[in-house]
Amino acid sequence: MSILKNKNILLGITAGIAAYKSANLVRLFIKAGANVKVVMTPASKDFVTPLTLSTLSKNPVYSSFVDDDDDSHVWNNHVDLGLWGDYFVIAPATANTMAKMANGVCDNILLATYLSSKCPVYFAPAMDLDMYKHQSTKESFRKLTSFGNKLIPAGTGELASGLVGEGRMAEPEDIVSFIEKDILDQLPLRGQRVLITAGPTYEALDPVRFIGNHSSGKMGFEIAKAASNLGAEVVLVTGPTHEKITHNFVTVKPVVSAEEMYNEVHLHFKASDIAILSAAVADYRPMNVANQKIKKKDSTFTIELEKTKDILKSLGEIKTHQYLVGFALETNNELEHAKGKLVSKNLDLIVLNSLQDKGAGFGVSTNKVTFITSSNTIIENELKSKSEVAKDLMQLILKQNHA
Numbered sequence: 142m143s144i145l146k147n148k149n150i151l152l153g154i155t156a157g158i159a160a161y162k163s164a165n166l167v168r169l170f171i172k173a174g175a176n177v178k179v180v181m182t183p184a185s186k187d188f189v190t191p192l193t194l195s196t197l198s199k200n201p202v203y204s205s206f207v208d209d210d211d212d213s214h215v216w217n218n219h220v221d222l223g224l225w226g227d228y229f230v231i232a233p234a235t236a237n238t239m240a241k242m243a244n245g246v247c248d249n250i251l252l253a254t255y256l257s258s259k260c261p262v263y264f265a266p267a268m269d270l271d272m273y274k275h276q277s278t279k280e281s282f283r284k285l286t287s288f289g290n291k292l293i294p295a296g297t298g299e300l301a302s303g304l305v306g307e308g309r310m311a312e313p314e315d316i317v318s319f320i321e322k323d324i325l326d327q328l329p330l331r332g333q334r335v336l337i338t339a340g341p342t343y344e345a346l347d348p349v350r351f352i353g354n355h356s357s358g359k360m361g362f363e364i365a366k367a368a369s370n371l372g373a374e375v376v377l378v379t380g381p382t383h384e385k386i387t388h389n390f391v392t393v394k395p396v397v398s399a400e401e402m403y404n405e406v407h408l409h410f411k412a413s414d415i416a417i418l419s420a421a422v423a424d425y426r427p428m429n430v431a432n433q434k435i436k437k438k439d440s441t442f443t444i445e446l447e448k449t450k451d452i453l454k455s456l457g458e459i460k461t462h463q464y465l466v467g468f469a470l471e472t473n474n475e476l477e478h479a480k481g482k483l484v485s486k487n488l489d490l491i492v493l494n495s496l497q498d499k500g501a502g503f504g505v506s507t508n509k510v511t512f513i514t515s516s517n518t519i520i521e522n523e524l525k526s527k528s529e530v531a532k533d534l535m536q537l538i539l540k541q542n543h544a
């Protein structure tokens with residue numbers, strides 16, 4: 142999944158021959174899952190038609206301040222357009238447009254949108270080699286990058302003039318990769334490894350029966366999403382669940398029993414920076430697992446249970462640099478019990494769920510939690526979707542971990 146999924150991309154097109162490649166650029170952004178709106182300089186319409194671009198982007202294309210095709214002469218609001226974009230990509234960016242951008246000239250809708258936008262701006266220059274090398278162009282690059290705009294360097298090759306050299310607009314695929322990498326590099330958890338447990342565990346009684354619980358795994362999966370959206374590489378160790386996740390940065394490790402979860406977690410813990418254990422692990426398992434299906438005989442049946450290993454506690458005992466987060470599901474004396482677990486399991490943070498709160502706990506998509514840190518900061522939260530809770534949790538970890 143691309144980091145551009147569901148992002149709003151404003152694509153600015155100026156009058157260079159490379160504008161014909163912009164149609165492909167729209168396609169690639171759409172394929173990456175982005176929403177695209179195109180804004181063009183009037184002269185660029187000689188190189189690529191608005192009809193092509195509106196068809197590919199599935200949105201109207203803007204090239205003048207007033208919609209001339211409309212008898213009511215509707216004003217195209219460049220301010221709204223500028224604010225709509227999460228990213229503004231100007232490709233191709235001609236010497237003329239760059240010089241205007243560098244000097245605040247605003248004589249077309251693309252430039253007005255540029256001046257109105259607050260989002261990151263990328264520009265991909267395209268021109269002939271002597272223009273590219275010219276001191277004036279270099280001055281435009283210098284000024285534009287000093288404003289925080291990002292230059293996607295032109296490539297070297299055969300140019301429309303027949304000359305060979307620098308000035309060819311970067312290929313659309315390279316423009317998309319450049320932007321994706323740039324966004325990823327700025328994510329706060331880029332380069333961090335996060336280990337997460339989720340779901341229930343099933344403890345076998347015989348080949349067909351087990352002792353389990355009602356955990357859906359939703360909370361852990363939402364945490365995996367939130368962490369990976371912040372750029373982390375996530376290992377998600379999950380018990381049996383119907384939840385699904387597809388994200389380039391998430392590796393799912395399915396397990397069934399507490400013992401399997403323990404082993405899998407220990408395989409990854411040392412290399413992790415953050416570990417968040419949200420699984421509802423069975424505290425006990427049958428002492429003996431029958432090889433064959435157990436037949437009914439007597440009117441009562443007793444199962445002897447033994448304790449499983451406490452995964453969270455075992456990590457608290459060996460942690461070095463890792464930031465360790467546990468969950469506590471309590472029904473009474475909640476704060477006291479949660480604080481007790483925070484200390485006894487050597488945690489940095491504990492997330493308290495109280496089953497007394499309506500909408501919190503198993504199977505539902507909402508949760509009401511209290512965060513308690515090892516420095517005794519207590520943050521009570523409203524009832525929220527599990528996705529919001531996961532985002533809040535990751536923000537708090539970021540704050541604590543990088544304080």
Ligand code: CTP
Nearest residue numbers: 418419420422449450451452453467468469470
């Ligand atoms: N946990 C774990 N391994 C276990 C049991 C629990 O890693 N064998 C983790 C859970 O993932 C959770 C935390 O420990 O993060 C708290 O689990 P909970 O069942 O609420 O607490 P327990 O320590 O098991 O204590 P009790 O059941 O007595 O409340």
